[in-house]
Amino acid sequence: MSEWIAVFKRGLLIDNPLTVLMIGLCATLAVSTKVEGALFMGLAVIFVMTASSVLISTMRRFVPELVRIPVFIVVIASFVTIVDLTMHAFLPDIYTFLGVWIPLIVVNCLILGRAEAFAYHNPPRLVSADGLGMGLGFAVVIVVLAFIREFVGSGEIVFMGTRLIAMPSWYRGPGVVMLFPGAFLVFGFLVAAMTALNRRLAARKVEPIPGCTLDEGGPS
């Protein structure tokens, strides 16, 4: 159990997919202009990530190495189709906002990257921790980024049609935050903040997990 928690924490903080490993960035920077869109994007990724990596991990003994990538992709594409159809049916507004980025979860480097580097070499129990941790790490960062960009850029947070908080009415946000370069700049400062946080955690000493190579494709 402690191993499970260690892997989970590792995904959430120490090896956070966005701020440390820096994979899965495209969708993050593109949809983080609105909090509600970012939130549902995060949830979709948590679901696809956990489900597909557990399934891949259970089949890892039957999948030959040479065809592993097409197999991974087909598994991931099926779960993305589930999310795609569900969201289209129940959350049409958010589906329109996320648009092409829902089908593009299939090619989100985060999910295939973890399948390749972790799920293919580890038992399902640990893989579920990795999927949940990495997915949650992704979701938290994307929501925080969207919060900063929407709040600073447009001066208010609108969630499911209701306005949650707003700046005073004289506030005129710098529009650049909502544009492409702004996403890079805000994310840069966010990464700096996460690095600082991780350093303070590291100072409290977190044991590395023996036998888990996280960043390399090689078998552990």
Add this chain to the structure above:
Amino acid sequence: METLSHFALLLVGGALVNNILLTRFIGLCPFFGVSNAMETSIGMAGAVLFVMTLASTGTWVFWNVLLEPLGVGDFLYIPAFILVIASLVQFVEMYLRKASPGLYRALGIFLPLITTNCAVLATATESVKPGFFKMNVAYSFGFGETLVYTLGVAIGFGFALISFAALRERLEVAPVPEIMKGTPMAFITAGLLSFGYVGLGGLFGL
């Protein structure tokens, strides 16, 4: 439409004005992943150029010969294209492992990740379904146009990646505040580069 200037505009539009990395956020993982060394970024740019050209032309043929006549294109194109791209990447991986083990090791996990490089899927899809990624193109590409446009996008990708790698090498020795060292500074740099590319919008009426 099939004039030289039309093709030149497609090339410049794909490479600079609609630069896939810095103005459209597509394909960012290798952009930050491999750009900390010049050699790997040149390798990556070459691999992307190769795979992207093969993938776009391959999927264009696949779409026009199989999917469109059968009328299943609209809901089957993503799995179909992904499979074509994944098999291509696997092929490139096997070839590189034999032909150039040094480059193979240097690219590491990023070679299989070309499959999930949104840039490849995006460009392939764009060639058959214009407007998919909010491009200002209102008609489907012919084969020649697909080839030229993909070359443009891949060159733009390589150009942005290599220039960014050069900037990052200089940043190594620059006096950056301790907490901003490494990736945070890389993002700020990318943001500033992106300003430059966004400023190109409207060039030649593109």
